Amino acid sequence: MRIVLAPMEGLADVHLRRLLTAQGGFDWVVCEFLRVVDRVYPRRVFFTACPELENGGRTACGTPVRMQLLGSDASAMAANAWLAVELGSHGIDINFGCPSKTVNRRNGGASMLKDPESLYRVIDSVRRAVPKDVTVSAKMRLGYDDTTLMLENAHAIEAGGADELTVHARTRQQGYAPPAHWHELANIRQAISIPLIANGDIWTVADYHACVALSGTPDVMLGRGAVRCPDLAHRIRQRELAETQWQLVHKLLLDFWFDIRTVMPEKDSVGRLKQWLNHLRKVHPDAEALWQTIRTEKQSRELDRLITQYQH
Ligand SMILES: Cc1cc2nc3c(=O)[nH]c(=O)nc-3n(C[C@H](O)[C@H](O)[C@H](O)COP(=O)(O)O)c2cc1C
Incomplete structure (x- = not known):
């Protein structure tokens, strides 16, 4: 079982990441995204996006932090990924799930799910840029408008050389409307051989077990559930059903x-x-x-x- 703290722009900042990871249970945390356009950012931008780089890329209690990059320019993504790792990021996560209209208009985030080849290009380029032992992961939704390209997208990410894939179990169209479609994750899990991390609407320990049963993967990413119940990851590990005090x-x-x-x-x-x-x-x-x-x-x-x- 691996439990990851989700990236949450403007919410899970360095201060909240410190507190939530200190409650125990998290294997790593993905920090808020850095939006890459067509150039390499100066170092200070990385330190602003991920202040934990000053601390060996870890939160105060020692949880590794993975920087998240968002963008469709494969060579710029690769160059920024290389620098992020050089500065101490524990792996690179690529955002293919952001629903923001501004980001999508510029062909970043979830809009890339309409073109599996674009996912492949970015992952392949980032994979080649960073050392082999550095984890490259991707985070996507089930699709843009619908799930038609869901498996093709997952295949493209695996073929590009990603080590792990996190899927928020909704399409971009579905936004954050409940429920999360955990059963769809089982189809992805069967289609790829890299580990799948399930994400979306895990609010309680019981939700964790329901998600594992439907998706078939023991690995999860917790977002708002951890914000509302800071000890949720710890309680999932302890099988502790009592509510957060x-x-x-x-x-x-x-x-x-x-x-x-x-x-x-x-x-x-x-x-x-x-x-x-x-x-x-x-x-x-x-x-x-x-x-x-x-x-x-x-x-x-x-x-x-x-x-x-x-x-x-
Ligand atoms: C305020 C907020 C900001 C988010 N920012 C990001 C982000 O920067 N990158 C990303 O991949 N997902 C982002 N997400 C999506 C979450 O990582 C996660 O996929 C989503 O909230 C579903 O998981 P949950 O139901 O456990 O919260 C954000 C979600 C919220 C609520």
Whole structure:
């Protein structure tokens, strides 16, 4: 069983990655994507996208971080991949799943799923650019509008030389609408010989087992489920069915807040705090109550007081 923390642009930033990986259970984490157009970025861009490079490419608790690149220019992708590895990234993940209209208009992310050959070119080029022992992985959806090219896309990624494939079990068209179609993953798993990592709507330990039963793969990537229940990966490993305790969540929220409020402008840190709390309140009644208490508050000082006092 391998459990990966999903890339989540603007949500799972370096601060949240630190906290979530510290709860245990994650084998590695994929960081937010770096969008490659037609040139190699200067080093500082890599360090901004993935501050963990300053720490040997690991989060504070030692979990390896894999940089994610997005783009369709094969040679630019290869050059940036080479530099990312040179700077300490533990492997390279290529994003073929991003649904953003801006990104798709420029033929990046999920729009590439309409053309399996384009996936092959990028993977092949990146594979050749980085040392053989460095993992090259890809992340895709089931398709763009539908699943017609699903197996062809998976084959193209394998043929290009990828070591692993993560699939978010929805098409681009399906966005984030539930349910995730885990049964489709079984078809992909049978069609390829590289490991398949299942992704999409694993919110609980029971979901993990249901996903494994339908997809046939023990390996999963957790995104929003881990954001809402920070110890989910740990509980999956322990087969621990008890729910995440609010005491833990509250402690982590305090840690997160006092971390970000010192490094971000007030408006940004308040926004990030509310963004996480907005996810947490979907499963924790206490988070909902705290949300109601602080939702209109904009001052850090007052938030310090309200969050610290709020224990139950
Ligand atoms: C806020 C947000 C940002 C995301 N950013 C990325 C990204 O940068 N790269 C990527 O491959 N997927 C991204 N995703 C998709 C997730 O990695 C994952 O595939 C999706 O959320 C489904 O998994 P989940 O149901 O476990 O959250 C993002 C998802 C969310 C909610």
